[in-house]
Amino acid sequence: xxxxxxxxxxxxxxxxxxxxxxxxxxxxxxxxxxxxxxxxxxxxxxxxxxxxxxxxxxxxxxxxxxxxxxxxxxxxxxxxxxxxxxxxxxxxxxxxxxxxxxxxxxxxxxxxxxxxxxxxxxxxxxxxxxxxxxxxxxxxxxxxxxx
Amino acid sequence: xxxxxxxxxxxxxxxxxxxxxxxxxxxxxxxxxxxxxxxxxxxxxxxxxxxxxxxxxxxxxxxxxxxxxxxxxxxxxxxxxxxxxxxxxxxxxxxxxxxxxxxxxxxxxxxxxxxxxxxxxxxxxxxxxxxxxxxxxxxxxxxxxxxxxxxxxxxxxxxxxxxxxxxxxxxxxxxxxxxxxxxxxxxxxxxxxxxxxxxxxxxxxxxxxxxxxxxxxxxxxxxxxxxxxxxxxxxxxxxxxxxxxxxxxxxxxxxxxxxxxxxxxxxxxxxxxxxxxxxxxxxxxxxxxxxxx
Numbered sequence: 001x002x003x004x005x006x007x008x009x010x011x012x013x014x015x016x017x018x019x020x021x022x023x024x025x026x027x028x029x030x031x032x033x034x035x036x037x038x039x040x041x042x043x044x045x046x047x048x049x050x051x052x053x054x055x056x057x058x059x060x061x062x063x064x065x066x067x068x069x070x071x072x073x074x075x076x077x078x079x080x081x082x083x084x085x086x087x088x089x090x091x092x093x094x095x096x097x098x099x100x101x102x103x104x105x106x107x108x109x110x111x112x113x114x115x116x117x118x119x120x121x122x123x124x125x126x127x128x129x130x131x132x133x134x135x136x137x138x139x140x141x142x143x144x145x146x147x
Numbered sequence: 148x149x150x151x152x153x154x155x156x157x158x159x160x161x162x163x164x165x166x167x168x169x170x171x172x173x174x175x176x177x178x179x180x181x182x183x184x185x186x187x188x189x190x191x192x193x194x195x196x197x198x199x200x201x202x203x204x205x206x207x208x209x210x211x212x213x214x215x216x217x218x219x220x221x222x223x224x225x226x227x228x229x230x231x232x233x234x235x236x237x238x239x240x241x242x243x244x245x246x247x248x249x250x251x252x253x254x255x256x257x258x259x260x261x262x263x264x265x266x267x268x269x270x271x272x273x274x275x276x277x278x279x280x281x282x283x284x285x286x287x288x289x290x291x292x293x294x295x296x297x298x299x300x301x302x303x304x305x306x307x308x309x310x311x312x313x314x315x316x317x318x319x320x321x322x323x324x325x326x327x328x329x330x331x332x333x334x335x336x337x338x339x340x341x342x343x344x345x346x347x348x349x350x351x352x353x354x355x356x357x358x359x360x361x362x363x364x365x366x367x368x369x370x371x372x373x374x375x376x377x378x379x380x381x382x383x384x385x386x387x388x389x390x391x392x393x394x395x396x397x398x399x400x401x402x403x404x405x406x407x408x409x410x411x412x413x414x415x416x417x418x419x420x421x422x423x424x425x426x427x428x429x430x431x432x433x434x435x436x437x438x439x440x
Contacts, residue, residue, distance in 0.1 A: 097382040
């Protein structure tokens with residue numbers, strides 16, 4: 001079975017590093033550079049196995065979005081769980097190290113019976129791969145489904 | 148071959164018995180024939196041969212004396228003939244019996260000899276089998292001896308290996324004890340290297356964001372501004388916070404961006420590091436036109 005990872009980030013610096021690390025580990029990687037692109041992709045099958053979402057990014061090309069774009073990743077997560085009803089495991093990337101912002105992410109996930117992994121930038125590629133494997137393992141043991 | 152010899156022997160015996168019987172019968176027959184011959188009249192021997200007058204006619208009857216003599220002689224001959232016949236018959240029977248007995252005895256002896264020979268053959272076979280079994284037993288004993296020697300050798304080798312392994316493990320344990328400190332040192336060094344690596348990445352990213360802040364792309368500018376603000380969080384290293392503040396101050400001085408100026412004000416009040424607070428304070432003074440002290 002192919003493990004397809006949708007990487008949603010607007011920074012070329014991180015995108016390039018992530019794609020290389022994930023592909024070398026044997027995963028199939030798709031990218032979306034805005035929340036809007038990600039939603040469009042998630043509406044089409046096949047659904048990805050795992051999502052990696054950057055917290056701070058523009059909602060669409062040319063539009064920063066609500067909260068000055070500081071919570072676009074969180075907004076996207078809400079749409080994925082509530083509107084698209086997808087129970088795909090998520091790794092949330094953020095340069096924000098503030099606990100209150102992390103708590104917002106955790107609360108959103110808890111509301112839908114999910115638990116995202118929060119990875120603060122900067123991090124090593126091996127750390128991101130460790131998160132990916134950990135989530136996929138727990139997903140295979142518990143089984144996925146709609147939230 | 149034995150059967151042929153036996154047959155010849157039997158044939159010889161029967162032939163001999165038949166001959167004896169034939170002779171006896173012929174003799175008896177000859178005696179019997181003689182009694183019917185008219186006896187030649189006795190002639191007185193003379194020195195010279197005088198022709199005897201040949202009777203021209205046979206006598207028609209004999210004198211009574213001759214008749215009596217002939218009768219007696221006939222009786223004697225008859226008795227003798229029957230006696231001889233009986234004797235020859237007895238001899239024939241005896242010889243036949245002897246022949247059959249001899250043949251029987253020969254056959255019995257022959258059969259016994261054959262059985263004895265068979266038994267001797269069986270004994271030879273048994274001896275041969277015994278010899279082979281003895282050879283096998285000897286070979287088995289030799290194999291067992293060789294196996295014992297090999298087992299002893301293997302046991303010795305195993306003991307030597309176990310001793311060597313034990314010594315090696317002891318040696319390794321000692322080495323590990325010695326290296327324990329080295330491993331801890333190495334771990335510390337690795338941890339330090341990773342921390343340095345993170346710091347280096349952040350430093351690079353700060354420079355990138357500084358460039359993006361001063362660039363023309365509004366989205367990149369926005370992203371850099373948010374990132375630099377995030378890097379002034381108290382959880383970041385002080386040096387990173389100070390360099391992020393300096394990058395933001397440079398941008399604030401040029402743009403007079405209220406969002407950044409407000410953020411710098413918060414830093415001057417809340418940051419734990421005096422160096423960072425001073426950097427923010429200097430930026431604010433420059434932004435407001437007050438020369439930095």
